[in-house]
Amino acid sequence: MALKFKNVTFRYEDEPDCIMENLSFEIEKGGLTSFIGASGCGKSTAFRLINGLLTPQEGEIICEEKCGYMPQHDLLFPWKNVEQNVMIPLVVQKVAKAKRKAMAAELISRVGLEGCEKKYPKELSGGMRQRVAFARTLSTGANMLLLDEPFSALDSITRVSMQEWLLEQWRALDKTILLVTHDVDEAVFLSERILVFTGHPVKQLMEIPVPLPKDRTRSMLLRPEIIKLKEELIKVLRQEATL
Amino acid sequence: MKKRHLAASILAIVILVLWQLLAMKVNIPHIIPSPVAIVKKTWELRETLFLVQLPVTLYTIVVGFLISVGISLVLATAMEEFEVVEAMFYPVLVVTQTIPVMCISPLFVLWFGYTQTARIIAVVLATFFAITLNVFDGLKRTDVRKIELMQTIGASALQIFLHVKVPTALPMFLTALKMTLPWAVIDAAVAEWLGANEGLGYFSKRMISTMDGPAVFAPVLILTIIALMGMAILNLIDKKVGIYRSEV
Numbered sequence A: 001m002a003l004k005f006k007n008v009t010f011r012y013e014d015e016p017d018c019i020m021e022n023l024s025f026e027i028e029k030g031g032l033t034s035f036i037g038a039s040g041c042g043k044s045t046a047f048r049l050i051n052g053l054l055t056p057q058e059g060e061i062i063c064e065e066k067c068g069y070m071p072q073h074d075l076l077f078p079w080k081n082v083e084q085n086v087m088i089p090l091v092v093q094k095v096a097k098a099k100r101k102a103m104a105a106e107l108i109s110r111v112g113l114e115g116c117e118k119k120y121p122k123e124l125s126g127g128m129r130q131r132v133a134f135a136r137t138l139s140t141g142a143n144m145l146l147l148d149e150p151f152s153a154l155d156s157i158t159r160v161s162m163q164e165w166l167l168e169q170w171r172a173l174d175k176t177i178l179l180v181t182h183d184v185d186e187a188v189f190l191s192e193r194i195l196v197f198t199g200h201p202v203k204q205l206m207e208i209p210v211p212l213p214k215d216r217t218r219s220m221l222l223r224p225e226i227i228k229l230k231e232e233l234i235k236v237l238r239q240e241a242t243l
Numbered sequence B: 001m002k003k004r005h006l007a008a009s010i011l012a013i014v015i016l017v018l019w020q021l022l023a024m025k026v027n028i029p030h031i032i033p034s035p036v037a038i039v040k041k042t043w044e045l046r047e048t049l050f051l052v053q054l055p056v057t058l059y060t061i062v063v064g065f066l067i068s069v070g071i072s073l074v075l076a077t078a079m080e081e082f083e084v085v086e087a088m089f090y091p092v093l094v095v096t097q098t099i100p101v102m103c104i105s106p107l108f109v110l111w112f113g114y115t116q117t118a119r120i121i122a123v124v125l126a127t128f129f130a131i132t133l134n135v136f137d138g139l140k141r142t143d144v145r146k147i148e149l150m151q152t153i154g155a156s157a158l159q160i161f162l163h164v165k166v167p168t169a170l171p172m173f174l175t176a177l178k179m180t181l182p183w184a185v186i187d188a189a190v191a192e193w194l195g196a197n198e199g200l201g202y203f204s205k206r207m208i209s210t211m212d213g214p215a216v217f218a219p220v221l222i223l224t225i226i227a228l229m230g231m232a233i234l235n236l237i238d239k240k241v242g243i244y245r246s247e248v
C-alpha cells in the first residue's frame, strides 16, 4: 500500500463547508489510478493534502512513498531553460553540479527532449512543456507521482499521443501514479482503477476497476464492456453536475 | 528593430541640421550655440571637462545610484517578507515619491554645505522611492503556485526567494533602473548647479556668467552621453531578461 486516507475531514479556513468528510480510501503500490469528478469537487485539494501543502482537520493521511507533484498548470519557470527546470528539485536537494547535470540529461532523454536542453519554455509546444514538467517531477526522486490534469491544456491530438506516452512511461518506470482528469476516455484508457469523487462534501469515492491489461491499446476502448463502463461513468458524473 | 533605429537616426540628424542652420542664421553664439560649436568647445575644454569636472559628477551619480539601489533592495525585500514593514513603509513611500526632490535640494546645501555628500543624498532621494516601489511590486507578483511547487520539493524560504521571487522581480527592477538612471544624472547636475564648486553642473553654470554659450552646452552634451551609455548597459542586461519579461 502506497497511500491511505483514514477518515479524513478537510475544510478550507474561512469556508463554511467541508470539501471532504470522513473520507477513507487506499492506493496500492505501482498502480495507475485516476481521480475523476466534476469541477470544484476537491480533486486538486486531495493532491494538496497528499503532498502536505494542506493538513486535514481530522483523520490521517498515511503516505509511505515520496511524492512528486505535477501541478495543474505546468508551472515551468520561464527564466530557466529546459535543463535548469528539470534540475530545480536537484538544486533544492543540493545535489552536486556534475551529478545533477548527468541526472538531468538522462531524464531529458527519457522524455524524448534531447537537443532541447538549452531551450526556454516559451520556445516549446504544449506537449513538450508537459514532458519537461514530467521530467522535473521525476527528478524529485519520488516513487509516487501526483499528476493534476497533465493534459487538459493540450489539443486533442497531442493529448492522445501524450496519453500513450504516459502509459509507456508508467510501464517502464516502477512508480505509483495518481492522475486527476476530467476526461472519461482518458481515465478509462490510462488507469487500472478509477476513483469517482461524488457529493458535497465528498464522503466516499466510488471505485471502478478498468478490465484492461497493462499493455493496452486504444482499440481496446471499443470493447463492449468498456463502452458500457464509460456510459455508466458518464451517467454518474452527469448526476453530479446537475446536483 | 533596425528600421526603427534608422528612422530615429534620420530624425535626430534632421533636428541637428536645422539647429545648425538656425544658429548660423541667428549668429549670436551665447543665445543659440550651434551643434558644431558645442562639439568644438567640448574638444577645446577637454582637459578640464573630462579630467576635472566629469570624475566629480560621475562619482556623485555612481555612488548615489549604488546607495539608492542598495537601500531599495533591502527595504523592498523587508517589505515583502514582513507585513509590519510593508504596513509601515508602503504608504509613506507612495506619498514621499511625489515630493519634487530637486526643489528641496537647496535644503541639503544648507545642512551639508557645498559638499559631495549633499549631492549624493540628492541623487539617492531622487531615485530610491521609485526603485523600492518597483522592486516591491515585482516581488509581490510572484506566483503563489510556483512557491507551493517549491515547497512540495522541500525548498527553504531562502531557496524560494532566490529561485522564484528574485527572477520574478528582476524585470521590474531593471525597468526601475532604466527609469531612474536619467533622474540620477539630472539630479546630480542640478545639485551641482545649486551648491557646488566642482562638477559638470557647476561648470555649466559658471559659463553662463561668462556668456559663453557653447561652453554652457558642452557639459550638457557630456551628461547626455553618460545617460545614454548607462541606458545602453542596462538594455544589454535587459536583453537577457527579455526571454521571460512578458511571462511573469
Ligand SMILES: Nc1ncnc2c1ncn2[C@@H]1O[C@H](COP(=O)(O)OP(=O)(O)OP(=O)(O)O)[C@@H](O)[C@H]1O
Binding pocket: A012, A013, A015, A019, A037, A038, A039, A040, A041, A042, A043, A044, A045, A046, A182
Ligand atoms: N485556497 C482555497 N481557499 C478556499 N477555497 C478553495 C481554495 N482552493 C480551492 N477552494 C475551493 O475548494 C473547492 C475544491 O477545489 P479544487 O481545486 O480541489 O477542485 P478540483 O476538483 O480540483 O476542480 P477542477 O477540476 O476545476 O480543478 C472549490 O470549490 C474551490 O473553490
Ligand SMILES: [Mg+2]
Binding pocket: A043, A044, A045, A072, A148
Ligand atoms: Mg483541480
